Amino acid sequence: MLFDSSLRKELARSFGATLVVLVTVVMTMILIRTLGQASRGNVSPSDVMLVMGYTVLGQLPTILCLSLFVATIGSLSRMYRDSEMVIWFSSGRGLASLLPALLRFAWPAMLGVAVLSLLAWPWANRQVQELRTQYEQRGDVDRIAPGEFQESASGKRVFFIDKNSPEPNTASNVFIAANEHDTQAVTSALSARIEMRGADRFALLSNGQRLETSTGKPEIKLSEFKLYGTRVGSAKAGLGDDGAAKTRSTRELLAQSAPTFQAELAWRVGLPFTAFNLVVLGLGLASVNPRASRSGNLLFALFAFVVYYNFMTLGQSWVESGRFGLLPYVGMLHGGVLVFALALIGIRHNRWSWTTLWRRRAA
16 A cells, blocks of 8 residues: 555656646647747637647647656656665565556546547547638638738739728728739729628729739720729638548547548547556666666657657558558557567566576576
8 A cells, every 4th residue: 555655646746747848848839830820821810829729638648648658657767766666676566566556546647548539639620620711711801901912712812901991891992903714903992892792792892993904915904983893702601621530520430431530540549548558668668777877768768659659640641541450550559569568567577588588498
């Protein structure tokens, strides 16, 4: 009982500190990336914090897995350096006896990884996709800002207004450059107003002129008008559904047999197995030499995590391309890592080495 409580307290302190640091780093990176997307016009500036929050929520399963791994490695390595493990071993405890205590501490985090990866991950991706789609599909009038050139949603028009009028849906000194059907047109007007006609919105320009040129023809057509109307958008832009696998719920993925959906399901199902395997692997990798560098073992553990994570990404692409099925991929990768971790614990627990095995064989 004393052994379990002391180990859990050590793991809790290390896990909490690691989680705070990793969440802070990830939030900073995502904030910088989201601000870059907002500056390019992919995300609404008013939705930056929402997009960042949803993205961090989607990345929490990976953060929890890494926090568990680092906490296990860091806590056990410190116990080795301070000779606490020697005391526990001399009292009859073997390395394998630490595994139940580690799992009793880690199971709430593993459960959180499973819930986040299966439920929160698609929900967060769907929210981010809806925010981006809603911003990208906003009407041309919504894109116009006084004193700035703004491109339309289709990319075929450029709008400019000098300033807004005190009256709603009106503006002054309007400029529109359009390129449609091999015809380039430049329209300018002293004033404009927006009117709804059915489900469409029209800009009615007053007291202006229009210059048209056709591709491959030298003619230039110049006309003046008192009132000219052009369609600038619909009443309400609907949210698009691009069918991305990341935004589909886990239940929908289970009902689909397409490789793309199976690959996404393999990623979500694999995250809980990853959390479990990293705890077991951390126990096997935590043994250190007290005279060696303190950071060497932790760097090796982080390298192991990077390799494992890259194999998950690579395996997902293999499933998507049809080279592997869902169950063979999960069994080969996560089952193979579990077998390797248990074998490593068995070697450390029984203190096997090449020298002892050679001596037994010679005898």
